[in-house]
Amino acid sequence: xxxxxxxxxxxxxxxxxIPILGFxxxxxxxxxxTTKVIILGIAGIGLNLALGYCGLIxxxxxxxxxxxxxxxxxxxxxxxNSELMFSWPFIASxxxxxxxxxxxxxxxxALLSFIIGVLSLRTTGVYFIMITLAFAQMLYFFAISWPNxxxxxxxxxxxxxxxxxxxxxxxxxxxxxxxxxxxxxxFISAKLINSSFGMAFQAVKQNEERVKSVxxxxxxxxxLVFIISGTITGLAGSLYTDLxxxxxxxxxxxxxxxxxxxxxxxxxxxxxxxxxxxxxFFIVLEQTLGVYTENWQxxxxxxxxxxxxxxxxxxxxxxxxxxxxxx
Amino acid sequence: xxxxxxxxxxxxGVQFGTMLFLMSAGLTLIFGVxxxxxxxxxxxxxxxxxxxxLIAGLTGSFWLALLASLSGAAIAGVLxxxxxxxxxxxxxxxxxxxATFALILLLSExxxxxxxxxxxxxDIPSNLNGTLPILDNLIYSKYRxxxxxxxxxxxxxxxxxxxxxxxxxxxxxxQNDRQMISALxxxxxxxxxxVFALGASLAGLAGAMIxxxxxxxxxxxxxxxxxxxxxxxxxGIGSIKGALIxxxxxxxxxxxxxxxxxxxxxxxxEPASATSVGSSIGSMLIYILMALILIIKPSGLFxxx
Numbered sequence: 001x002x003x004x005x006x007x008x009x010x011x012x013x014x015x016x017x018i019p020i021l022g023f024x025x026x027x028x029x030x031x032x033x034t035t036k037v038i039i040l041g042i043a044g045i046g047l048n049l050a051l052g053y054c055g056l057i058x059x060x061x062x063x064x065x066x067x068x069x070x071x072x073x074x075x076x077x078x079x080x081n082s083e084l085m086f087s088w089p090f091i092a093s094x095x096x097x098x099x100x101x102x103x104x105x106x107x108x109x110a111l112l113s114f115i116i117g118v119l120s121l122r123t124t125g126v127y128f129i130m131i132t133l134a135f136a137q138m139l140y141f142f143a144i145s146w147p148n149x150x151x152x153x154x155x156x157x158x159x160x161x162x163x164x165x166x167x168x169x170x171x172x173x174x175x176x177x178x179x180x181x182x183x184x185x186x187f188i189s190a191k192l193i194n195s196s197f198g199m200a201f202q203a204v205k206q207n208e209e210r211v212k213s214v215x216x217x218x219x220x221x222x223x224l225v226f227i228i229s230g231t232i233t234g235l236a237g238s239l240y241t242d243l244x245x246x247x248x249x250x251x252x253x254x255x256x257x258x259x260x261x262x263x264x265x266x267x268x269x270x271x272x273x274x275x276x277x278x279x280x281f282f283i284v285l286e287q288t289l290g291v292y293t294e295n296w297q298x299x300x301x302x303x304x305x306x307x308x309x310x311x312x313x314x315x316x317x318x319x320x321x322x323x324x325x326x327x
Numbered sequence: 328x329x330x331x332x333x334x335x336x337x338x339x340g341v342q343f344g345t346m347l348f349l350m351s352a353g354l355t356l357i358f359g360v361x362x363x364x365x366x367x368x369x370x371x372x373x374x375x376x377x378x379x380x381l382i383a384g385l386t387g388s389f390w391l392a393l394l395a396s397l398s399g400a401a402i403a404g405v406l407x408x409x410x411x412x413x414x415x416x417x418x419x420x421x422x423x424x425x426a427t428f429a430l431i432l433l434l435s436e437x438x439x440x441x442x443x444x445x446x447x448x449x450d451i452p453s454n455l456n457g458t459l460p461i462l463d464n465l466i467y468s469k470y471r472x473x474x475x476x477x478x479x480x481x482x483x484x485x486x487x488x489x490x491x492x493x494x495x496x497x498x499x500x501x502q503n504d505r506q507m508i509s510a511l512x513x514x515x516x517x518x519x520x521x522v523f524a525l526g527a528s529l530a531g532l533a534g535a536m537i538x539x540x541x542x543x544x545x546x547x548x549x550x551x552x553x554x555x556x557x558x559x560x561x562x563g564i565g566s567i568k569g570a571l572i573x574x575x576x577x578x579x580x581x582x583x584x585x586x587x588x589x590x591x592x593x594x595x596x597e598p599a600s601a602t603s604v605g606s607s608i609g610s611m612l613i614y615i616l617m618a619l620i621l622i623i624k625p626s627g628l629f630x631x632x
Binding site: 051057059119122123124125126127129130131133134135137138141142144145146147148254255258261262265269295296297298300301302304305308309 | 428556557615618625626
């Protein structure tokens with residue numbers, strides 16, 4: 001664990017170094033690529049709270065990621081066309097200001113995770129995995145067949161949403177915004193995990209019956225974790241739309257849920273920086289294998305399987321010094 | 328006129344349902360006996376379709392192609408079970424989901440590597456081409472009727488296999504208590520391989536039969552895999568009867584919903600918005616159905632708690 005903390009400091013240092021590196025090498029592409037890693041890492045950090053620390057295997061986090069993405073896309077779509085979003089029950093217009101968009105994304109994601117959570121948490125085990133998947137698929141098909149916002153073709157926004165005083169179209173500026181959110185997500189996770197509430201939801205993962213028997217209402221605990229988890233992932237979705245200036249139903253697809261899950265497991269489940277490392281590994285692999293072969297997914301699949309069969313506890317565990325009495 | 332359309336769509340729904348049954352029967356057996364969530368089940372559907380297209384291209388015979396789909400998927404199933412899946416039975420659901428998710432990537436790209444990215448086509452044999460009059464004004468595709476018939480035949484075959492044969496006794500025993508039957512001297516790992524191969528071959532057959540109506544391409548298995556999961560969750564995981572009823576329910580709901588929901592909504596709304604709202608809700612309908620059933624019965628219609 002001590003080594004992991006040491007490693008986390010290096011990860012942070014490296015993330016701060018990236019903009020300088022990109023500037024010196026005159027390769028803004030690396031900055032954009034790292035931004036993608038950070039955003040996907042945030043999505044994973046969200047899922048990790050539910051999946052890693054509380055044992056809620058959600059196979060539907062694409063729902064939140066996609067919702068955040070679509071809310072952002074739709075708001076800025078209306079702002080750019082200067083159309084009203086709706087005029088009943090109150091008049092609402094779009095917005096392309098991140099400071100307006102983020103609270104709306106946070107509220108809608110929290111609301112969606114509340115609804116999905118209340119319904120899904122009645123089930124356990126495989127049924128929970130499948131019902132979360134079903135909710136995400138519902139949104140996916142809805143996005144495909146709803147023609148107002150691009151349907152299957154997705155929705156393009158021509159300008160990245162704005163942030164007061166800075167130019168978000170500059171890769172380094174946008175990178176810093178995403179880095180801020182990453183640090184906040186890590187900070188919130190760390191605070192939660194070490195709080196008494198955190199003790200409760202980590203205990204639920206180990207033995208729910210026992211937690212119940214000491215008088216904790218586990219349903220409420222799980223629901224709250226699920227809402228926080230979904231909200232963080234939703235925010236990542238908002239940033240992802242801004243990064244690509246495009247949102248399409250593929251962010252709601254079950255493969256997206258699978259990928260977010262892969263980030264968490266690949267990096268190491270229930271580790272603070274695990275999802276970030278997992279996302280980085282995934283993206284780097286995609287980029288490097290993509291250069292050599294068209295069939296990079298084949299090798300990705302192979303590496304994943306080997307990782308699950310033999311490494312088991314994620315990349316970060318490779319750096320952990322085994323104590324003598326551990327095997 | 329509407330009743331004719333309704334019957335036709337009903338038959339389409341049943342046809343879709345029987346194919347879903349072939350997929351979900353294997354999935355539910357594999358889960359029931361080995362406790363494995365197999366996301367890669369859709370890949371066997373794809374492998375079956377590709378083996379069929381390959382053999383049909385070489386020999387020109389549809390029947391040999393169907394045989395090839397069964398055996399191709401079964402062989403792939405045995406190999407994958409022995410090399411990878413076997414190590415996952417003792418793992419938790421999370422590892423299984425992830426490993427089989429990775430397996431999808433591996434198998435899809437592997438098939439794309441061998442066959443290229445272009446879709447292949449499988450021809451329906453001439454004696455199943457064309458239509459058959461069923462009722463006065465109702466004519467229906469012979470091939471789709473053939474699919475429905477095959478589906479029910481296989482459902483019956485599975486019923487006999489599970490309830491009347493020695494293998495079936497072992498499978499049921501495996502569902503009840505894995506440790507006990509291995510203690511009683513049944514070679515459990517062989518049983519697992521057989522069950523896995525059986526599931527894979529059923530999926531392969533479904534892939535070949537649907538491949539003849541649609542096209543045979545990489546990634547064809549995943550949409551139907553998700554639907555098969557919906558089916559087994561609705562029916563109750565591990566129950567073949569649940570899989571059959573769930574499949575028909577999902578097949579019919581999906582087909583009928585997509586066609587008739589916009590029509591029904593037109594009564595209350597203006598036509599343009601009725602069409603868009605109807606078609607979007609129509610495509611979500613089975614997921615809504617699943618969510619409702621799970622909320623009322625958290626372990627599915629025929630699942631045991």
